[in-house]
Amino acid sequence: MTKWFKRNKPLPEQSMYRAQEDETRIEAASQWLLMWWKFRKDRLAVVGGIVVILTYLIAINAEFFAPKSSVWFLKDYVYAPPQTIHFFHEGKWQGPFVYGYKFERDPRSLKKIFAVDYETRIPVRFFVRGEPYKWLGLFPARLRLFGPPNVNEPFYPLGADRSGRDVFSRIIYSARVSLTVGLIGVFTSLVIGLVVGGISGLMGGWIDNLIQRFMEILQSVPQVPILLALAAVIPIDWKPVRVYFVVSILLSFVTWVGMARVVRGRFLALRTEDFILAARLDGASTFRLITKHMIPSFLSHIIASITLSIPYMILNETVFSYLGVGLRPPVVSWGIMLQDTRQIVTVASFPWLLFPAGAVVIVTLSMNFLGNGLRDAADPYAT
Numbered sequence: 001m002t003k004w005f006k007r008n009k010p011l012p013e014q015s016m017y018r019a020q021e022d023e024t025r026i027e028a029a030s031q032w033l034l035m036w037w038k039f040r041k042d043r044l045a046v047v048g049g050i051v052v053i054l055t056y057l058i059a060i061n062a063e064f065f066a067p068k069s070s071v072w073f074l075k076d077y078v079y080a081p082p083q084t085i086h087f088f089h090e091g092k093w094q095g096p097f098v099y100g101y102k103f104e105r106d107p108r109s110l111k112k113i114f115a116v117d118y119e120t121r122i123p124v125r126f127f128v129r130g131e132p133y134k135w136l137g138l139f140p141a142r143l144r145l146f147g148p149p150n151v152n153e154p155f156y157p158l159g160a161d162r163s164g165r166d167v168f169s170r171i172i173y174s175a176r177v178s179l180t181v182g183l184i185g186v187f188t189s190l191v192i193g194l195v196v197g198g199i200s201g202l203m204g205g206w207i208d209n210l211i212q213r214f215m216e217i218l219q220s221v222p223q224v225p226i227l228l229a230l231a232a233v234i235p236i237d238w239k240p241v242r243v244y245f246v247v248s249i250l251l252s253f254v255t256w257v258g259m260a261r262v263v264r265g266r267f268l269a270l271r272t273e274d275f276i277l278a279a280r281l282d283g284a285s286t287f288r289l290i291t292k293h294m295i296p297s298f299l300s301h302i303i304a305s306i307t308l309s310i311p312y313m314i315l316n317e318t319v320f321s322y323l324g325v326g327l328r329p330p331v332v333s334w335g336i337m338l339q340d341t342r343q344i345v346t347v348a349s350f351p352w353l354l355f356p357a358g359a360v361v362i363v364t365l366s367m368n369f370l371g372n373g374l375r376d377a378a379d380p381y382a383t
Contacts, residue, residue, distance in 0.1 A: 035300060035377040045373020051366035059175040063133040066169035067147035067155055070332045072131060073164040074152070077101070079350050080114055080160040085124060096124040101154060122153050159352035162340055167352060170332055171359050177333040179363070181248050182313035186306050188252035193259025194302075198290050200260070201267025208264075215257045223254055228323070247327055251316050255309050262305055266298045300378035308371035311364040318360055334360050 083098040100120030130144040158168040200211040321335025
């Protein structure tokens with residue numbers, strides 16, 4: 001073993017040559033490539049990025065991944081507990097299946113309870129034909145990733161809610177609304193922050209002072225009561241789509257001040273740089289200075305800030321919908337699903353109604369891990 005190690009140990013000249021190669025490769029690499037090299041070293045950020053990508057893919061194709069539609073229900077299975085997926089029955093391989101339920105009466109409270117019916121097995125198949133839907137809202141389809149062959153058979157992997165609807169399927173459909181509300185709100189706050197922060201940092205002087213005092217006034221006002229008051233005045237007869245966009249715009253007013261301060265700070269640091277002065281002397285307009293020279297120079301920081309702002313938007317939407325002043329049924333979101341958990345008695349009796357909160361935690365943590373990794377990778381030369 002010692003002879004093998006000595007024989008295969010790289011010589012000092014080889015190690016020096018490899019170090020020179022790595023140094024040359026780093027010097028010739030672009031800014032984005034350096035960011036990617038540093039980002040992939042952060043395992044939590046990579047895992048968070050994979051979870052975020054998978055979550056958005058599932059949200060886009062919610063009809064395919066959800067066993068049932070968001071409105072499907074069985075009135076006899078109200079608050080049915082989760083069904084465990086089994087593969088063996090009496091020691092024999094049966095493939096994936098769930099046991100059915102039979103109804104019994106509690107001898108003390110006389111309430112209807114669900115008991116596992118070991119005589120009834122409901123098979124679970126992949127790529128089954130379920131309820132009809134339109135894929136991406138355009139193409140009619142019926143194919144679903146998994147589920148029971150019979151559409152009307154009870155299948156509740158995460159239990160049922162107060163109307164007998166599948167909690168698992170509704171969590172998947174809710175991801176589409178909760179995740180896109182965050183994207184629209186962040187995009188709106190990004191536009192406002194870039195415009196206001198760019199004007200403040202580039203102009204300076206009394207304009208900068210005026211904008212900064214205005215942002216300080218906004219930050220001193222309690223945001224949650226103001227947003228609750230604004231959301232409460234939304235007319236009840238508005239269509240869900242209109243309420244959806246109004247709530248997204250209201251959420252954008254929560255984070256644009258922070259984005260504007262980041263942009264202002266970067267503009268103040270960049271406006272004295274040599275390449276900006278050269279562009280000014282070359283006759284570049286203010287719009288060209290901002291769009292072609294200043295914003296691209298710290299685009300990586302903007303991406304990191306956006307990634308960190310999305311989970312904040314998702315949490316805000318969840319809180320507002322939970323309080324009943326955000327999105328409203330028939331729109332399905334994680335906050336709307338959590339409205340059933342307002343009473344502690346309901347949570348104690350049916351704890352599976354808290355599963356949407358678990359989805360919020362997983363997505364929020366993944367986006368925070370991804371945002372932290374992008375923020376560190378935005379400065380690849382830092383140690």
